[in-house]
Amino acid sequence: MQQRILLIEDDESISEMVSSYLVKEGFEVKAVYDGEEAERVFRSGTYELVLLDLMLPKRSGTDILQTIRTGSLVPVLIMSAKDSDVDKALGLGFGADDYITKPFSMIELVARVKAAIRRAGYAAARNARIEAAAPARQMINLEGLIVDLDNFTILKNGTEVKLTAKEFHILKLLVQNPGRVFTKAQIYASVWEDEYYGEENVINVHMRRLREKIEDDPSQPVYIKTLWGIGYKLGAEVQ
CATH class of the missing domain: 1.10.10.10 (Winged helix-like DNA-binding domain superfamily/Winged helix DNA-binding domain)
Structure with missing residues (x-):
């Protein structure tokens, strides 16, 4: 079964490039382009990872991240156009699992996506074992x-x-x-x-x-x- 990724990116050229590469890597990708659509789509589906741009129309990326974290531990990988500790700290502080700064290579992006999904799987399995044994x-x-x-x-x-x-x-x-x-x-x-x-x-x-x-x-x-x-x-x- 394909692992599903929600891609939230308002730049259509970047979205298409990332989507195409991830699909070639075997992922199923749902792409959305603004904050309001992102919230609606996330609530109506199940995803193994969210790729989230911080700068979005209608609702900001940090707003979306807070919404996600109210009821989900799905891995969230921030895509930021600004290479500053402020943006990185902001994203991580609201519950993101990792970040990558634009422009980025597709090889690095896929590596981070796979690592985040792998860590989430390990954590879920570990927590299940702990709950069963406790x-x-x-x-x-x-x-x-x-x-x-x-x-x-x-x-x-x-x-x-x-x-x-x-x-x-x-x-x-x-x-x-x-x-x-x-x-x-x-x-x-x-x-x-x-x-x-x-x-x-x-x-x-x-x-x-x-x-x-x-x-x-x-x-x-x-x-x-x-x-x-x-x-x-x-x-x-x-x-």
């Missing part, structure tokens, strides 16, 4: 922060905190290994389940967004400590 609900209390490992929910002082899938798995990795220091390469390998090629910006963006959501003062973190030049560790004690 005899009881796992709740971890971190000095006011309650981490529900089974339901993928976070409560801070009784209020639910919304995390993206990647943010949750970073926190989960740390709380399940109190006292252990993880390098950025180890975090990337565990959470993204792929080889690490010095993707420091990806780790930095996710860690910053995670701290903004769970820390009282992200500049003085309590739950996630940085060991400069080494990596990160859990700062709070498990109660």
